[in-house]
Structure formats: C-alpha cells, structure tokens
Amino acid sequence: MDVVTNNIANVSTNGYKQDSVMTKPFPEMLLREKTVDNAGRRVARWSPVGFTNQGVAVSGFFTDQTAGILKETGRATDLALSGQGFFAVQANGGELYTRDGQFHTDKEGYLVDSRGNRVLSDSGPVQVGDAEFTVDSGGVITLADGGTYQLRIVEFENPQNLVKTGDNYFDAGNGTAGEAASPGVTQGFLEQSNVDLATQMVQLVEIFRSYEAGQKAIQSQDELLAKAINQVGSVK
Template sequence: MIRGIYTAASGLGILQARMDATSNNLANVSTTGYKQDKVQVAAFPDFLLQEKARVRIGGMSLNNWSPVGYTNQGAVVTGVVTDHNSGILKETGKETDLALSGEGFFSYEVSDRDGTKVLYSRDGELQVDGEGYLVDTRGNRILGENGPVLVGGDGFTVDTSGVVTTAENEQIQLAVVQFGDKSRLVKEGGNYYSSLDGNGSEAVNPGVTQRFLETSNVDVSAESVNLIEIMRAYEASQRLIQRQDELTELAINKVGMVR
C-alpha cells in the first residue's frame, strides 16, 4: 500500500510539472516568437526483486540470486524541452517589425547586473530608440555583424538576407545565427536564449521578412484541452493517495486485533 502512495505521489509531481509548462505556454500565446515547452517523462526502471536462494558460509559466495518478481515505481520528469517549430508570420505593416522564416535567431546585446552579454531570440518586434538604434521592446539593441544597428530616424529597409539599408544608403548585415543542436539552447527569460555551445554560426538563408512578426507556436485549443486533462488526473491522483492512506490506517489498526 505504501508503494501505491509513492506511485501516486510521483504522478502528482509529473502532473504539476506538466501543469506549470502548459500554463506558461498559454500565458505566452501572444508573445512574439515564443516557443512552447513540453515535459519529458520516463518510467522508473523495473526493479528486480531478488532473494538469496542459498545462503552459504565458510567463505562461500552469497551471490546466487533468484528472481521473485518485478515492481514499477511510477515515473519521473526527465526534463523540459522546447519545441522550436516556427510560428505563423503575421503582417503588421510596421517598418520596424522583422520576422524570421528560416532556422536562425536574432542576436541582442543584453545588460544585467552581471554585465553585458549576447542573447538570442526569434522576437523581431523592434523600435528606434532616442539614439537611432534598433532595440526590442525591452530596450535591448539588436546586433549586426559589427555591433548594434544604428539606422537613424529617417527610415530603413531590410532584405531577406538580413541586410539593413538606411536612408543614407548605409548597409548593415544583421547578426542572424543558427545552432546545430537547439536542445543546447537555454531559456533565459524575456523570450531570450543563451547557448551552451557558444555563439552559433551565421544563418544560411535566414529569411528575414520586414513588416511581419512571428507568432508563438502554441496551439491554444490543444493546450487548453491538455490543461483540463491534467487537472482531472491531478484530482484523481489526490483521491488515490487519500484512499491508500485510509487503507493503510485500516490495516495498521486491524493488525494484531484478537476477537
């Protein structure tokens, strides 16, 4: 009976992780370029119950085991992975909005209490700051190959290869990078990623589209159904634990009773 409680409790842990991921996905359904998270689950290995079939003494080996059965201890969360499938490109008509149809990521110069670092994002919702630099909605500057992109205030164009042409006819190549193994990207909050494998490589055919934004890849209907199923399963697991507890209490109280 105790094992039943452990199994149900492990299920609650998994359901809580799934609920957190699903809720976060739904909260970011309108976040530009957001990629949904999925929880990975694996069963505990079956444990072989063994007994000592023959006990020997006098220096003889005790390694002669006989299997008596198997048991399963439930499941465990092995990780949370990001689904990097592209979202839909939505036309906005704004000159400062950029979207990527390829596999790349925009590069941003992000400052925090630990200093300045380069982070990556699919979010191309930009604006021109007071100094004429292209920045995202958090004020972080998007990077070109030679540093932050300065466009001034007189308009600019961007072609599909990521070349920005300013009103003064200056051309700046956006630093759009790609990563061979996206599982090595780490979410840093604020729709940014860092890479465990360095700075990535120059994106081939980045497919930059001006006046468009990439929507999140969250399927609202599917995630809403998932959330309902998770909540129902969570309630069922709670009831199972309660029932197992009642049975355990009953067994303890009845053991040794003489009538």
C-alpha cells in the same frame, strides 16, 4: 502543469516557442533503481529517506522550434524570421538570442528590442536614426543615405542545446552560434507564438484528471490504513 500553463500564458507572445515535458517510464526507472554488486548480480539500490520513485519521472524538456505564423503589422521596425535563425541582441555584456522581432528605435537612434537591448549586426549595434530604412530577406538593412548593416542572424546545429533565460531570450549554452545561411527576414511582419492552444488546454484537463485520480488513490490508501489500524489490529 507549470510547463503547460506557461505555454498558455505565452500564446500571444511574439516568437515564443512552446515547451513540452519528456518523461521516463516505470520499467526504465525500475532498472535505474537497481545496481550491480561485486558478484555481477543486480541488487536493489537503497534510496535516501524522502525520495520515492512510484511512477514516471521528468527526464528533461523539449522546446518546439517550429516557426510560428507571420502577422503583418506594416511597421518598418518589425522583423520576422521564416528560417531557423535567431536575432542577436546585446545583453549583459554578451549576446542573447530571440525570435521576437518587435523592435523600435531608442532616443539615440539604435534599433532595440522591447527590453531596450540593442539589435546586433555583424559590425555591432544597429543605428538607423530617424530616417527610413529597408530590410531585405537576407537581413541587409539599407539606410536612406545608402549606408548598410548586415543583421547578425545566427543558427545552431542543435537548437535543443539552447537555454531559455526568460523574457523570450535564449542563451547559447553549450552550442556555438553560426551564421544563418537563409535568414528569411520579412520586414513589417511579426512571428506569432507557435503554441497550439487547443492541444495545451486538452493537456491541462488531462493533468487535472491525473491529479484527481492520484488524490483519490491516496485517500483510498489512507482509509485502508486507518481500517487496518482501528479494526484489524484491535485486540478483542
């Protein structure tokens, strides 16, 4: 439920990528609950007290990296990516990556994100000052005085290795950031969240129904147990 509600909460977050839960079916879990003894026989594996496996279990999370719809804003500092790349920003002494291109300039003229982290180019933080600038599809920023910056836009061989760190940022995790071949930058636009609200609402209803069914099953089991104790086990 936490994953679905988080997706719904971020339906209006620029560049947000929705998550989904991957589960393991009961037969697979049953096999995992058995081990092989010294004679090569499959035997039950005892679980510690308090640990049960009576249904499906979460095996991991999947982040949908599909690009969201682009929305025009007309602001020169708003940038959107149509490819599979990520903007690189300077944070915590290193780099973090984001699809949220809602940038602005700080008091020193640096291009920064909503958290104040400086947007990076191949040569370091981008300082555009107060003058107008343009950005082409390849991520080249051209200043009014003719100076240029090449935005650091990166891609990952396996985006599923990226780790969400909060605030719409990704950490490289075990992956290595490589230069994006086709950044597809569009100035004056923002990428919207790729959350499918209708699908998420349907999933939320299904989750509530599953909780209700589970609750009723527990109540029925409790009633049967009470009857066994109070009636069947009574001495007459």
